[in-house]
Amino acid sequence: MTTPTDRLTPDQLRTLFLFEALDDGQLGWLAEHGRVEQRAAGTVVYAEGEPATCFFVLLRGAVTLSRRVHGDEVVVTRTGQRGVYGGATQAYLDDQAEQVYRNTLRAVDAAEFFVLPAESFAHAVRSWFPMAMHLLEGLFIGMRNAQTIVGERERLLALGSLSAGLTHELNNPAAAAVRATSVLRDRVAGMRHKLAMIADGRLDGRALHTLVELQEEAVARVAAAPQLSPMAAADAEDALADWLAEQRIDAGWDLAPTLVAGGLDEEWLARVRTAVGAADLEAAVRWLTYTVETELLMREIGDAVTRISGLVGAAKQYSQLDRAPYQVVDVHDLLDATLVMFKGKLPAGVRLVKEYDRGLPPVPAYAAELNQVWTNLIDNALGAMGEKGTLTVRTGRDGDLLAVEIADTGPGIPADVRPRIFEPFFTTKPVGTGTGLGLDISYRIVVHKHHGDIRVESAPGATTFRVLLPLTAPASDPEPAP
Ligand SMILES: Nc1ncnc2c1ncn2[C@@H]1O[C@H](COP(=O)(O)OP(=O)(O)OP(=O)(O)O)[C@@H](O)[C@H]1O
Ligand SMILES: [Mg+2]
Incomplete structure (x- = not known):
């Protein structure tokens, strides 16, 4: 000493x-x-x-x-x-x-x-220095509060864009499923009604048996029905409506679109006529139309629900809820999950280009936080481009580092702005739109938490943010979960 x-x-x-x-x-x-x-x-x-x-x-x-x-x-x-x-x-x-x-x-x-x-x-x-004391105290406490706000904002940022993008994306399939379910309920009620008529004995046992077989066939045809162009579909509907009219089936034009969507044509319906007889043809066709319609509705509901569960999966991948914070991950999964969150926010005039090097190994990472980084960079890129442009998300290898690039075709970062973009609270956006924390947070996550680096190259029409991540965990870090 x-x-x-x-x-x-x-x-x-x-x-x-x-x-x-x-x-x-x-x-x-x-x-x-x-x-x-x-x-x-x-x-x-x-x-x-x-x-x-x-x-x-x-x-x-x-x-x-x-x-x-x-x-x-x-x-x-x-x-x-x-x-x-x-x-x-x-x-x-x-x-x-x-x-x-x-x-x-x-x-x-x-x-x-x-x-x-x-x-x-x-x-x-x-x-x-009593006066300076007051000023310093104010400054110090202000900074400490700002730090707290930054921390909270970090979490809110992720949640904010998550919910904005996701609610938009979930809305369509959810509304489709709700609508289809209500129509389905209606059609099933109609089928119950028709079933009562059949049970009344208006069809004999053999014809009923054939009808059930035809129904199974109809279900199989629905599953295999080709997606027709609107024009081809209209032609097929016209032809079928004409045929139905010839068979004296009322309002055939009402049934035709459903039957065509289910892949049923005149030829097939002619077999139905042979099987059940001309007298019962109309009842049989209406019954089969219900079958086709319920099948189509169930398929629609199935598709909608599959999309919803896909989106929820992406949201889970994005938020990394119930996952280990530090783990070995494929950055492409993280990028894709983040891009799903942006789907609803991508203007129609913005093209998304993915150039992934799928051969890259998984890397140790704080996955949820990296998702925040992609979110901030993509948000900035979209903000810079406005309604039109190309967003490129690229991955590659740079020596013993993994590189993720987010590139946009916006106006670029002016030279006098460039040195300040990573500063907390620095923003060129109008008051109330940007907090100026996006890049500060991203920098801290990449550089401080991952021992990586963020670099930027910018010219009018071409701005690229390049995130570099170590391929292996530094010896001082805790072991990532597999
Ligand atoms: N891709 C880009 N093209 C042009 N300028 C950019 C781009 N990315 C960032 N900038 C500039 O850097 C500034 C700081 O970005 P940062 O993400 O930190 O804050 P912000 O986007 O303004 O606000 P926040 O992200 O908190 O909503 C932006 O205001 C903008 O001027
Ligand atoms: Mg930003």
């Missing part, structure tokens, strides 16, 4: 930029309360997280300031500038802030400091 070896005179203290405006009385007070201390090359002057007991001003030598980021110690500054300070810099906030060192200070070579106990430093600041 070190022992106080020396004191500074008020005149010496005045040469430090931090103290240059103090009066003689204040300098005298500092000279009395502070000590000069030496530290050998390579020693830790103070360590991040320990109780902050002293305020340090560098007098001689060089130091590094570092912070722990996900277990890695990252050097933030390296300086030999006389007068730089560190340590208990927030002592004047007293119990409004946790009084621990926010970073680690190391002496690079033999260094000398003016050291002031935290309580002396706090006392000096509070009593000499």
Whole structure:
């Protein structure tokens, strides 16, 4: 350890930029309360997280300031500038802030400091600069609140675009299923009614048997019915309506569209006539029309419900609810799930191009958070392009990194805006539309959480954000779930 070896005179203290405006009385007070201390090359002057007991001003030598980021110690500054300070810099906030060192200070070579106990430093600041104190308190508390808001906004952002995109996408199949179910209920009631007529004995046993067989055949035809073009369908409906009229079946034009959609034609219905006889043809055709219609409705409901469950699957993949936060994932699954969320928000004039390198290995990742990154980048790309353009989502390999690119054909990022886009709260969008947090959040997720990088290249008509992710987990990270 070190022992106080020396004191500074008020005149010496005045040469430090931090103290240059103090009066003689204040300098005298500092000279009395502070000590000069030496530290050998390579020693830790103070360590991040320990109780902050002293305020340090560098007098001689060089130091590094570092912070722990996900277990890695990252050097933030390296300086030999006389007068730089560190340590208990927030002592004047007293119990409004946790009084621990926010970073680690190391002496690079033999260094000398003016050291002031935290309580002396706090006392000096509070009593000499009461107004500045109020301003600093406001600033500090404001920043802390902003940090909290950023954290909440991070979660809300994902949820917000998730629900906006998803509700839109879920609406169509859900409405289709509801509509089809109600028509189906109606048709099934109609069939029950017809069944009563059949049961009355108007069809003999053999004809009934044949009808049931034909019904099975009709069901099979519905399943295999080709999708006709509107024109071909109209022609087929006309021909069938004519045939039905020839058979003296009332309102045949009403039945024809359903029968055609189910793949039933005149030839097939002629077999029905042979089987049941001309007298019962109409009842049989109406019965078979119900069969076809209920089959078509059930298929529609099946399709709608399959789409809904697909969307819910994508939403689950997107939100990663009930999945391990850190796991080995295929980024394409994440990108696809995110793109599903955007389906409803993609303007008709915007083309989506996917260029996936499917040979890429799965990577360790905080999946839900990466989805936020894609969301923010795609949101920006769509915002830049407006109604028209091409959104390209590309994956590839870059050495031992995996690259995901989100490219747009918007106007590009002006040179004077470019250096600021990753700053929190920086936005060029009108008040109330952008918070300016999208890229800040994305940067923190990619760089701080994944030890990756985000780069941007932009020219008018071509802006590309490139996210680089390590292919393997850094040794310091926890094991990702498989
Ligand atoms: N693809 C892009 N093309 C042109 N400019 C972009 C693009 N992406 C980002 N920018 C610029 O960077 C700024 C900051 O983007 P960021 O995503 O951080 O915030 P924002 O989109 O303005 O708001 P928020 O994402 O919070 O809704 C944008 O306002 C815009 O000026
Ligand atoms: Mg944005």
